[in-house]
Amino acid sequence: MAHVLQFRHALALVALAALLIFWTQAGYFGMEILAEIAVFAILAMSLDLAAGYAGLVSLGHAALFGFGAYMFALFTVLWGWPASLAVVLATLATGAIALIVGAVVTRVQGVFFIVITLAIGEMGYEFFFKNRALGGDDGLSGISRLDLSAIGVDLNDPGIFALFLIVVAAITYLLLVRLLASPYGAVLTGLHDNPGRMRALGLPVRTYQTSIFAFSGALAGFAGTLSAQHTQFITPNLLHWTTSGEVLVMVILGGLGTLVGPVIGAVVLTLLRHELSNVTDYWGFWLGFFLILIVLGGKNGIVGWLAAGWNALRGARPDDDQAADEPAEGEEASDAAR
């Protein structure tokens, strides 16, 4: 297990280095993409906690993301509160909502869980779509960013803001690594693998499921406050189930329950969406084709392919008769990941 974690941390370091190198080269548009990647990386990591680690596959996660963004906008634009306070309170408010939602949705499992989270997410979308005070379907604009001028940082500079978000995403990753190494983190994997046995062993399963749903929701809300600051203009589309689906694709593409996988998924999907759409009108088609390639073969996303390729290169698993044809395709995946 230890070397699996080391491999993932190495991947995370490579991803961070790649983003930082890209940052030194990026123009205005590149900075926008980097900021988007960082926000989605945090959102995807938050979903991975619930879906990948605890086995709570939610299709309403974007509603929590969007809720955080709207609360931030409400607090700053409409009520005039300072942005720093608004970040904290919007995050906590989203966590509180997720706690209530979590207490309800953890009553059901499997496909019913997916459907009920989808339904609740759509309720959230409808609410903000129809609510005129919050701009309805026109959205809300005029959102300002955190003021860090006291420490000489101007977040209104796109490059500085992108770097700021990358640093925040990196800190989030490190904190979650620590969380996952704790007894609580172990419980999450136990809940994923076998909730019934955890209950028989003495764990109040639903309490724990609700707690991780709430924490994951709070983190999604935090990502929402960052997204609102990034675009400075938000619409109800942030809450739409298609956004939830996109984040879930990032998590699965990168590798469920790997933490670094969702980060890589956010990088790859965001880049592909921007780059492919420059090249071809059929970018959605090729994106789908790429996803199928990655998911086929029974590997756990890009991280799974990379791990298999790495093991084959080291010859660590001579007993695996698939090892011979894995490296080629694994490299293909890793090339695409760049």
Added chain:
Amino acid sequence: MLRADKLCKAFGALQVTRDVSLDIPQGARHAIIGPNGAGKTTLFNLLAGELAPDAGAILIDDRDITHLPPNRRARLGLSRSFQKNNLFPRQSVQDNLLLADIAARGYGYRFWPRLAARKDAYGKAATIAGQIGLIDDMQRGVAELSYGAQRQLEVGLALMAEPKVLLLDEPTSGMSPEETGRMLRLIDDLPRSLTVVMIEHDMDLVFNHADRITVLNYGEVLMEGQPEEVRGSDAVQETYLGGEAE
């Protein structure tokens, strides 16, 4: 230690458990046997808390646990194994045992200290692994273990809770003769302070390993007694041994 008082359970019109009473003292090796359909598994699920009885009471250490969910019962010292292996298949033997320790001792809410720093948990996992004969397999994945070794781990998870009462649901089911022998030795070697209640289909197995036997038939207690009494009983011969033609 473990008491059941006139437990009743019906599924629709089918009365599966009828006025079953048990009084199992501390340190007992108590077997519950009966032919297929006698209601053994239902009784087991009532005791473990997977099912709620229609009537009757269950007490552990004179504490009424009739309406407590399985996880609360486990925390009060009632630990169970499963008839079908019910493990954490992606994890190593050690991680399985550690998960059991976290759940059983209720420190899963601790989200900041590292699990790796809990030397006590690792020590206990090693002790139990020694007890169940898996000390050399600590780092192996559960999927790599033989079926018999998985069965041993199944009991090991239940033991991690340091229970007062251990409920074993057909601990030797599906095992080869050697594996069965190993499991029975494992059960014999459990500390005498521990109360062990096992459900067994194969009656011959329990005669040498239980000090008291309850025979179920059609959801009712047909008789309860020491192994020799049960073996000598005409009623048991007729409904169980005769019926099974073993």
